[in-house]
Amino acid sequence: MNCPSCGGDGDLTVVGRWGEPAQLTCPCGHSWTPHLPLLSPQALLREIVRQALEAGELTYQEACTDPDSGAATPRQDAVRAPLTMASRSLNRRMWVFDDYERAVAYDLLTRLRPDDTETEAASSADRLRTLHRRLDALGEYAAMVNGPLGELLNSCSAALRPARGLTADDLEPGPIPENPPVLLDAELAIGALITVLRAGSTGEVDY
Ligand SMILES: [Zn+2]
Known part of the structure; x- marks a missing residue:
């Protein structure tokens, strides 16, 4: 030009x-x-x-006008209810992972690992690919697992489904003032699920 x-x-x-x-x-x-x-x-x-x-x-964060403004974080909000319920049950020992749930959680935690693309330096295309991979793993396990763990995974998978549809277009800054860092939002929502799975599978639930 x-x-x-x-x-x-x-x-x-x-x-x-x-x-x-x-x-x-x-x-x-x-x-x-x-x-x-x-x-x-x-x-x-x-x-x-x-x-x-x-x-x-x-990076996507730079593309956002104000990523730390506490803007709407729809995916984190969406997983909050099932995760709060699950942590409460775990904290009160009303739910203790059995061997099967522990084994499933360990496997799923491996699949949900963010890997090195979830860093400042990673391109948003890489982060998007990683996000899709993690959400696919979650969906797979949600369809496979029964009982309370299955319910938790299903709720989270359903809550995160819109994030599976994210494309490169959604990673660009939206119109002001709503400008949710959608990728980060979904990553943090998965992070919250990981915390609960880890607590359940290790039995360290007093957090
Ligand atoms: Zn000129």
């Missing part, structure tokens, strides 16, 4: 609100809204963010 005034094509700055036409500024200070043949001005910012995320020049 070249500046229509001076022809410069380097160090361009893009500014815009999500879903609205973006404006480019060249180092000389010329500003313009590009009209590209195959891309609407409203889609330009999205496309630039997408390419930066894919190239690893930008």
Whole structure:
């Protein structure tokens, strides 16, 4: 893309609100809204963010305007009820994992391991792949396991199902002010399930 005034094509700055036409500024200070043949001005910012995320020049957290704002975390909220109920039962020793549940939990914990893609440096595409892998494992076990553990896994799997449908498009910053870091939200929800599975399978339930 070249500046229509001076022809410069380097160090361009893009500014815009999500879903609205973006404006480019060249180092000389010329500003313009590009009209590209195959891309609407409203889609330009999205496309630039997408390419930066894919190239690893930008992490998803940076793409969020304010990831720590305590914005809505729908998946964490969705798993809260079944997990709270399960931890309560475990804490009160009303539910003690039997050998079968312990074996299942150990296996599932291995499958739910985040692996090294869940780091700051990992691209959001890698993190998304890992998330899908973990949710598939959860769904598999939920369909396979009976009893209270099966119920817990089913509730969590159902609560996390929308996260299975996340695509690269959802990883970009949403319209302000709702801007939930969807990937992080789902990762933390799985993390909460892991805490309960670990407590149940080790018997260390006084947390
Ligand atoms: Zn210029």
